[in-house]
Amino acid sequence: MIGMDSNFDFIIVGAGISGTATACQLARAGHKVVVIDRFGLAAMGSGWTLAGVRQSGRHPAELPLAKAAVDLWRNLDDDLGQPTHYTRKGNLRLARNEEEYRQIKAMVEEQSADGLDVSFLPDNASLRAIAPALARNIPGASFCPSDGHADPIATVTAFAAAARRAGAQFRTGERVTRLLVKKGRIRGVETEKTRYSAGKVVLAAGIAGTELLSPLGIDLPIAVRMVTVVRSVPTGPILDQVLGVCGGGWAGRQEVNGRFRVTSGGQPWHGMMSVKQTAEGVRPEVQPPIASLSQVADEMARLLPGAVETPVETIWAGLIDMTPDALPVLDEAPGIEGLVLAIGFSGHGFCLGPITGRILAALALGHEPGFELTAFAADRFKGAADATEQEMTLHG
Numbered sequence: 438m439i440g441m442d443s444n445f446d447f448i449i450v451g452a453g454i455s456g457t458a459t460a461c462q463l464a465r466a467g468h469k470v471v472v473i474d475r476f477g478l479a480a481m482g483s484g485w486t487l488a489g490v491r492q493s494g495r496h497p498a499e500l501p502l503a504k505a506a507v508d509l510w511r512n513l514d515d516d517l518g519q520p521t522h523y524t525r526k527g528n529l530r531l532a533r534n535e536e537e538y539r540q541i542k543a544m545v546e547e548q549s550a551d552g553l554d555v556s557f558l559p560d561n562a563s564l565r566a567i568a569p570a571l572a573r574n575i576p577g578a579s580f581c582p583s584d585g586h587a588d589p590i591a592t593v594t595a596f597a598a599a600a601r602r603a604g605a606q607f608r609t610g611e612r613v614t615r616l617l618v619k620k621g622r623i624r625g626v627e628t629e630k631t632r633y634s635a636g637k638v639v640l641a642a643g644i645a646g647t648e649l650l651s652p653l654g655i656d657l658p659i660a661v662r663m664v665t666v667v668r669s670v671p672t673g674p675i676l677d678q679v680l681g682v683c684g685g686g687w688a689g690r691q692e693v694n695g696r697f698r699v700t701s702g703g704q705p706w707h708g709m710m711s712v713k714q715t716a717e718g719v720r721p722e723v724q725p726p727i728a729s730l731s732q733v734a735d736e737m738a739r740l741l742p743g744a745v746e747t748p749v750e751t752i753w754a755g756l757i758d759m760t761p762d763a764l765p766v767l768d769e770a771p772g773i774e775g776l777v778l779a780i781g782f783s784g785h786g787f788c789l790g791p792i793t794g795r796i797l798a799a800l801a802l803g804h805e806p807g808f809e810l811t812a813f814a815a816d817r818f819k820g821a822a823d824a825t826e827q828e829m830t831l832h833g
């Protein structure tokens with residue numbers, strides 16, 4: 438029998454970075470909040486991620502959000518009261534040929550005009566002066582010194598802990614099966630165990646959001662793409678920056694604990710996901726195709742040859758919620774009062790987490806979010822191309 442729980446003002450579906458950051462904001466403002474997750478903290482995108490914290494290479498509409506997020510990342514450890522292992526030593530987007538050299542140079546000009554502290558490194562000597570381990574045949578790169586990276590599990594754990602201290606409750610291992618809507622208003626959610634009622638629901642369920650929205654007649658054109666991730670054992674310091682390439686076909690960084698975390702470009706998802714018991718609880722797992730490993734390794738050998746012999750510790754694949762324009766939906770659901778959507782981050786949502794939390798909390802409270810959000814509207818896709826045709830823009 439399904440139980441009832443109506444003790445909350447706000448229900449948040451999903452305990453990734455978007456959901457926990459929102460819970461933190463709402464609980465700190467004195468509201469009664471419950472976060473419900475099918476698995477646990479950072480079980481999907483926010484755990485699978487590369488975890489680059491990057492403004493460079495962002496779409497012009499997303500750049501103000503990324504800049505505001507990076508301002509928050511600066512003091513996030515103090516704000517949350519525990520470490521996120523955020524480090525701010527820059528992002529290099531590497532050109533591999535003349536065409537990419539031109540594209541990156543143009544991107545730097547455009548983003549500098551938009552006020553970002555990004556510069557173009559026009560030759561191999563200038564980029565190796567910043568990152569000496571890079572290959573000697575890379576002709577140029579962009580460099581944004583205020584970009585960086587963080588530990589994704591530590592970050593989500595820190596947001597969740599801060600939310601709990603402010604009174605938020607967490608229900609993990611509980612899957613939301615239905616969003617409850619009556620007369621155009623959200624009324625709550627139903628899980629396999631409990632019916633929760635609340636006047637406001639924030640849906641931050643990553644790739645799983647569409648299956649909860651479809652029964653309500655909201656069909657967002659979100660495609661699931663797969664990215665292979667290889668993590669090495671810890672090794673000595675070789676690389677401070679996050680590396681990326683044009684088009685997002687490869688990215689990599691060295692974690693503060695010495696492990697390399699390197700990713701492939703986006704691939705079609707083979708559709709398989711298993712659920713396993715781990716030390717952290719039941720978790721979803723996606724295994725990458727064998728062919729993708731050579732792509733990750735070959736590119737690393739070309740770009741960062743001194744690191745490619747580092748032994749592998751673990752390999753996984755992560756899934757990404759891609760929209761046709763590679764921008765997220767941050768909006769109230771069309772026609773459903775009180776249901777706020779955060780979906781379709783298209784491989785960019787980790788960096789945005791701290792500002793996403795503030796924006797979603799503002800939307801849920803009916804406050805002014807402080808940003809122009811037209812580019813993130815839920816109804817913008819009418820007549821748009823299928824999301825599967827879009828290029829990934831993930832690059833750390």
Ligand SMILES: Cc1cc2nc3c(=O)[nH]c(=O)nc-3n(C[C@H](O)[C@H](O)[C@H](O)COP(=O)(O)OP(=O)(O)OC[C@H]3O[C@@H](n4cnc5c(N)ncnc54)[C@H](O)[C@@H]3O)c2cc1C
Nearest residue numbers: 451453454455475482483486489613643755785786787788
């Ligand atoms: C390989 C990879 C590399 C990436 N690299 C970067 C990067 O360098 N920089 C960057 O900014 N972004 C990056 N991203 C993207 C970023 O990680 C995501 O956009 C972000 O973590 C999404 O966070 P979220 O909280 O919105 O969703 P998620 O972290 O996916 O959280 C959704 C949560 O909802 C839960 N859930 C799902 N269905 C249900 C249900 N029915 N009921 C209850 N709970 C449910 C899940 O268990 C999950 O915990 C990358 C992603 C991947 C996969």
